[in-house]
Amino acid sequence: MISIRQLSLFGCIVRNQFHTTSVYAEIRKLARLRVVDNSEIGKRAMAEGKPPKCIHVYNKRMVAKLGDKVLVAVKGQKKKAILVGCKQRQQSKIPQYDSNNIVLIDDNGTPLGTRIHVPVPTILRTTLKEKAQSKGTDYSKLLGITNRFV
Template identity: 70%
Template sequence: MLLNRMIPKTLTSVQTNGFHTTAVCNEIRKMARLRVVDNCEIGKKAMAEGKPPRVIHVYNKKMVGFTGDMVLLAIKGEKKKGILVGCKQQQKPKMPRFDTNNVVLIDDNGTPLGTRIHCPIPNVLRTIMKEKTHSKGADYTKLLAIATKFV
């Protein structure tokens, strides 16, 4: 109570009149909610219940996810990996910007859990996935094979 008296109301992030005063963060960081856009069973159940997956870890040095990055997700009490296929935040040149943060769930060896991707994915993702695919490692180009639309 004493702390609220010392700080002016315009600087705090408390709710006033039903509106939250903190800024919206469009970046994909820890605890960000994503939308599953493939047709895997666990993704469909989570989205139907209104409990979308949350990011636990972003696999890059900046800890901010961009299109094509791999993330670790908490979905339905399980840990799954996913590839970001669309982001709301400001993108690199010639990379489309989306209305939602989209993810496709994958196994540990890079194969997608679903058999079809419902939303369009960026065409630039082809070059990004080919660079990340190694001869002995995971094959991320399978993700491009199940996509139906490209932007």
Template identity: 50%
Template sequence: NSKIGRNAKQSGRPVKVINVYKKPPVGRLGDKVLVTIEHEKKKAYIVGCKQRQQTLVPKFDSNNVVLVDDNGQPLGTRIRAPIPSCLRANTDPNFVKILSLATTFV
């Protein structure tokens, strides 16, 4: 629910991933990515994918990301999108902050 995220929803322009910060350049759940939103570059974590997932990992109706600043702090104060329970095992300290802001887990 960050200001930049709300403006992007109102304008109808989706977030576009331009870089994935890992070796095989394919974004999966829990990966850190570089996105463009409202003509700005921001870092984000992928928390929901439309593509087919492994067994016991939910498939979502839309692609969801959580925007973070350069220090890894989430830009919003709440995360309304459901987060897969399999991401709770992620021990990245910046990702733990995201999990604490989440309201629902699937």
């Protein structure tokens, strides 16, 4: 019989059957996301229980934060999306969501849906305006279809 002291020397103490770390809450490749707009393809995917998966994150770290653009696979198609809600721990005064929420967009930044069903953080206004000026895309329509800000 091996004691806990001997196991700790080898660095393999197992107290719980599973562990949770912040890695599981980040948006990386193959992360499942939730479409929160009323686009037709997003509604069908969520109704069938096949949520979109992240294929690519458009930044250097390959970990998406709030307001980042991601490429997702929805119903066998590739679509671009903006991350509007995140599970991972946020900075102060930024709300933390229960699910990773996205809004599907076109190549030029216009949203595919006409309404966003969840509240969007107010910091997203400044984040998307800065990205619009540097990248040349227009995210003002995405902010325009948002009903509620938190």
